[in-house]
Amino acid sequence: MTMNNNNNNNNPWVECFVKGEWIFETRFLICSLGYCLLAYIGNTCQKSYFAAVKKDPKNAPDHRSFKAMIASRPTVIAATIHSVATSIISCGILIVYYLQGTNSWTTSNGINLLQIWQTVGLPISISYFLTDCYFYCLPRKDALIFVHHIIMCLCHYPVVHNSGAALGGAGDIEWVIWLSIIGYTSEVSTAVMNYRWYLINTLEENWIGFGITNTFVAASWAMRVVMFTYLLVVQIFPRKAEYAEQNQMLSYGVIVFGHAAIGLLSLHWCVVMLRPGLKNLFVFKKKKVKPIEETTMNHGFSFAEAVSGGNEKKD
Helix, strand or coil: CECCCCCCCCCHHHHHHHHCCCHHHHHHHHHHHHHHHHHHHHHHHHHHHHHHHHHCHHHCCCCCCHHHHHHHCCCHHHHHHHHHHHHHHHHHHHHHHHHHCCCCCECCCCCEHHHHHHHHHHHHHHHHHHHHHHHHHHHHCCHHHHHHHHHHHHHHHHHHCHHHHHHHCCCEHHHHHHHHHHHHCCHHHHHHHHHHHHHHHHCCCCCHHHHHHHHHHHHHHHHHHHHHHHHHHHHHHHHHHHHHHCCCHHHHHHHHHHHHHHHHHHHHHHHHHHCCCHHHCCCCCCCCCCCCCHHHCCCCCHHHCCCCCCCCCCC
16 A cells, blocks of 8 residues: 655654554553553562562572562563564464465455554554563663663554554555564564573473574574564665655654664674574573572573573583
8 A cells, every 4th residue: 555645744653643543542551551460460479589588598489480480580471472472463464464365465354464463463562662661671771672672662653553654654554564564573583582581490401392492592583683684675775765755764764773773683682692602502501590689680681691591600
């Protein structure tokens, strides 16, 4: 769907807010309440765990227990739900679109796939990013994750309504929504990495599934770098003239900066995970376990530092 920009308002963010009829905002608030509930559950588990450790340090709860793992990362429940949900929705939409082979975003039974992303996928995601900024990024002073979340919100919010998408896509609504959807397929790597974190904290000995999971995690993060490079070079850069013609160079700049920044962050996290070397990729090394302390909690991407999971200190 291509639309000429005859609107006096050239700001896609304002356009979405003014003409969105509160559809996105209503679902955003509902999802935000859900994430707040999950944050409450996580913080309750954390406080309960620390209270148990403080009461009897020698008999702390099993490190493999749900309470202990959530105590180390109280926001992991919301993060996992977000990554799994957005991965399923984005990949599902693309699979249905390409399998039907009609070059139409409307299915044979009248379901508009792009509207599913606008009304379900994006409210789930943007509400997560903003609530995670409040519950995790600001308290932990994690600037890198905070920047990632803000970039995602700025880049994807104009897509939530067709009037904003028409501006943000320089007249091509379907293309800019497709760009949003395909970008979110990268959340698959986050979902699998959280599963890898679970294995690191629960395995007692080496398991072939750990090596398979590790390989997939490393490969998926490398593919993120490839994908965002492709989107920039093949999809976005050639449309500069169209954005200039539609007087949407600000939108173009945000899209270019957003994809470049997320690509570089993906490269950074990929390098961090592979720092110990590929030889440790397939073998799990059990790390020494001690009760979690408030000053040494696992958070951010620190849990991804070693692909082998064996990050104990050497004597």
